[in-house]
Amino acid sequence: MADVVLKGIRKSFGATEVLHGIDLEVKDGEFVVFVGPSGCGKSTLLRIIAGLEKITAGELFIGGRFVNDVPPAERKIAMVFQSYALYPHMSVYRNMAFGLKFAKLGKVEVDRRVRHAAEILGLTPLLDRKPAELSGGQRQRVAIGRAIVREPSVFLFDEPLSNLDAALRINTRVEIAKLHRELSATTIYVTHDQIEAMTLANKIVVMNQGRVEQVGSPLDLYHRPANLFVAGFIGSPQMNFIAAKVEATHSGLVILSVVDGNEVALPSPTLPLTLQETVTLGIRPEHMTEGCDGALKFEGEVEAAEHLGEATLVYLRLANGTRLIVRAPDDTEAAPGARFKASAPDRSIHLFATDGSALTRARQESRRPA
Amino acid sequence: MLGGCPQAAPPVNRHRAARAAVHAALILYTLLAIGPILLVLMNSFKARRAIFGDPLAPPTTETFSLVGYNSVLSKADFTLYFVNSVTVTIVSLGAVLLSGAMAAWALTEYRFRGNAIIALYMAIGIMVPIRLGSVSILKFMVDLGLVNTLTALVLVYTAMGLPLAILILGEFMQQIPRDLRDAARCDGVSEYRIFWSVILPLIRPAVATVAVFTMVPIWNDLWFPLILAPGRDTQTVTLGVQQFIGQYVTDWNAVLASLSLAIAPILVLYVLFSRSLVRGLTAGAVK
Numbered sequence: 001m002a003d004v005v006l007k008g009i010r011k012s013f014g015a016t017e018v019l020h021g022i023d024l025e026v027k028d029g030e031f032v033v034f035v036g037p038s039g040c041g042k043s044t045l046l047r048i049i050a051g052l053e054k055i056t057a058g059e060l061f062i063g064g065r066f067v068n069d070v071p072p073a074e075r076k077i078a079m080v081f082q083s084y085a086l087y088p089h090m091s092v093y094r095n096m097a098f099g100l101k102f103a104k105l106g107k108v109e110v111d112r113r114v115r116h117a118a119e120i121l122g123l124t125p126l127l128d129r130k131p132a133e134l135s136g137g138q139r140q141r142v143a144i145g146r147a148i149v150r151e152p153s154v155f156l157f158d159e160p161l162s163n164l165d166a167a168l169r170i171n172t173r174v175e176i177a178k179l180h181r182e183l184s185a186t187t188i189y190v191t192h193d194q195i196e197a198m199t200l201a202n203k204i205v206v207m208n209q210g211r212v213e214q215v216g217s218p219l220d221l222y223h224r225p226a227n228l229f230v231a232g233f234i235g236s237p238q239m240n241f242i243a244a245k246v247e248a249t250h251s252g253l254v255i256l257s258v259v260d261g262n263e264v265a266l267p268s269p270t271l272p273l274t275l276q277e278t279v280t281l282g283i284r285p286e287h288m289t290e291g292c293d294g295a296l297k298f299e300g301e302v303e304a305a306e307h308l309g310e311a312t313l314v315y316l317r318l319a320n321g322t323r324l325i326v327r328a329p330d331d332t333e334a335a336p337g338a339r340f341k342a343s344a345p346d347r348s349i350h351l352f353a354t355d356g357s358a359l360t361r362a363r364q365e366s367r368r369p370a
Numbered sequence: 371m372l373g374g375c376p377q378a379a380p381p382v383n384r385h386r387a388a389r390a391a392v393h394a395a396l397i398l399y400t401l402l403a404i405g406p407i408l409l410v411l412m413n414s415f416k417a418r419r420a421i422f423g424d425p426l427a428p429p430t431t432e433t434f435s436l437v438g439y440n441s442v443l444s445k446a447d448f449t450l451y452f453v454n455s456v457t458v459t460i461v462s463l464g465a466v467l468l469s470g471a472m473a474a475w476a477l478t479e480y481r482f483r484g485n486a487i488i489a490l491y492m493a494i495g496i497m498v499p500i501r502l503g504s505v506s507i508l509k510f511m512v513d514l515g516l517v518n519t520l521t522a523l524v525l526v527y528t529a530m531g532l533p534l535a536i537l538i539l540g541e542f543m544q545q546i547p548r549d550l551r552d553a554a555r556c557d558g559v560s561e562y563r564i565f566w567s568v569i570l571p572l573i574r575p576a577v578a579t580v581a582v583f584t585m586v587p588i589w590n591d592l593w594f595p596l597i598l599a600p601g602r603d604t605q606t607v608t609l610g611v612q613q614f615i616g617q618y619v620t621d622w623n624a625v626l627a628s629l630s631l632a633i634a635p636i637l638v639l640y641v642l643f644s645r646s647l648v649r650g651l652t653a654g655a656v657k
Contacts, residue, residue: 077556
């Protein structure tokens with residue numbers, strides 16, 4: 001068991017810097033998910049923790065030990081790769097036992113560990129097969145088994161579910177969560193899928209362009225995104241963003257003019273706003289409702305409606321061209337071309353400054369979803 | 371993972387003529403390639419008169435004769451030539467495959483100063499025929515005191531085979547997913563172990579391909595044995611055969627018999643490697 005601490009980690013490939021100083025603390029036993037769009041540096045960061053990439057600058061500690069120049073094998077980590085990376089010419093058994101052969105464990109212990117891992121993962125009947133004779137899900141389990149037998153302090157997963165089909169992905173996701181509960185080893189998991197991040201993580205690290213945008217629990221990120229990027233990345237469908245202008249501030253309220261000359265009064269953020277400053281309002285589609293009950297009202301034309309079964313996604317186009325998505329009940333009638341009214345309660349409205357950072361409002365800390 | 375998928379058969383009707391043409395061309399080529407070998411084999415079992423009387427006829431009970439083989443095998447020297455050839459070929463082959471694979475691995479896997487220069491240097495070795503350097507090679511071997519030794523031949527053949535071996539093996543190594551090596555590194559497998567237990571087994575077809583391409587020219591070479599090791603004790607089969615070819619009289623029975631004997635080992639090795647060879651040649655073509 002071990003914690004992982006990153007201090008000012010930078011990584012350059014040639015002249016291009018891909019990680020711009022990452023500070024992060026992963027506590028012992030935690031399940032941390034790195035999430036972000038492709039090319040944001042999350043896989044590189046994982047490979048740095050694994051020891052597969054050299055650190056350009058900064059310090060890395062695993063279990064309190066300074067490991068910048070320690071080879072992967074001595075870091076007590078095990079990594080599961082997106083491509084599974086099974087040795088094609090070895091049986092399932094040998095795939096799992098291969099790394100242990102060099103750990104001076106003795107045949108009996110190796111055999112015990114392999115059989116135990118196979119038992120946990122339901123691989124016992126497949127031990128003599130070659131990887132080519134396995135399905136995608138089975139290969140993934142062998143890859144996980146190969147990590148388990150090493151009994152590592154830290155598990156590293158690099159997009160382990162990306163190559164599986166949708167149904168299998170959900171099953172394996174649940175299995176990984178269960179495995180983490182049973183082994184309670186520190187786990188770092190990289191994905192671009194925010195559902196995986198939300199469901200698996202104790203702590204999510206949202207990354208973008210080589211920087212950490214926000215670190216927090218899944219619900220933290222959902223309810224209190226630190227900036228426009230996190231707000232847009234977490235949640236599906238994406239949060240609606242609407243431009244607004246500060247018209248007046250007085251007695252703890254800020255008056256904003258939104259599209260169509262619509263005005264809304266919101267409790268003032270903790271930071272002062274200047275008059276005529278442009279801000280961005282953020283409202284999640286699931287917090288908007290049909291009708292005019294909320295503090296902020298919109299009227300627009302329905303561009304499309306998607307019936308998901310449990311809900312209907314209504315795509316609206318406002319008079320000034322702004323597009324909104326409303327997650328409405330499944331029985332909502334919204335034919336393309338029709339007029340549609342939607343509104344949002346003020347407690348569901350996020351406020352972002354011109355530079356994209358979130359403006360916390362006095363009442364926001366206690367806010368709960370509608 | 372390196373095996374190619376067979377292509378789906380095209381619709382029979384439309385392509386029947388095209389396929390017939392392809393087969394005809396292939397059969398013609400096969401005959402052209404096999405013809406001379408068959409001719410040598412057939413005639414080596416015939417009496418001298420029959421060789422000249424009807425060279426294209428297979429041996430019959432009347433014309434059958436082992437006189438050629440008798441005269442070749444009765445000369446003790448021939449066994450020596452044979453052993454020389456086998457020694458030179460096997461040792462050179464081993465050296466080319468081992469150092470070629472290791473060099474290819476180093477050049478493809480590790481980034482170090484001069485990496486590109488060395489790779490380029492090796493590529494030049496493919497383009498420039500080694501025989502152009504015969505004079506300096508001979509001078510060099512004289513200086514080293516290696517003339518008339520098998521070592522001289524092994525050294526030259528290793529140098530001759532390395533560039534192509536490195537190119538082909540390196541190409542195959544690049545196709546092995548990076549994750550596989552990384553997984554092995556995380557598993558605590560040493561770099562040497564990764565090379566021996568992960569990389570080499572996966573490029574076996576390529577190794578077989580390189581083996582055949584390296585082996586055949588060495589076995590058949592006449593040039594370097596002639597200039598570097600023409601001594602009695604170091605002659606190879608191809609050189610040894612020459613003693614039956616005189617300025618005025620040529621013992622054709624003996625020449626054909628020794629040629630047939632010289633073909634045999636290479637044929638056996640080829641058959642052994644051929645399955646892997648075909649896989650090696652087509653691998654990577656379909657992906």
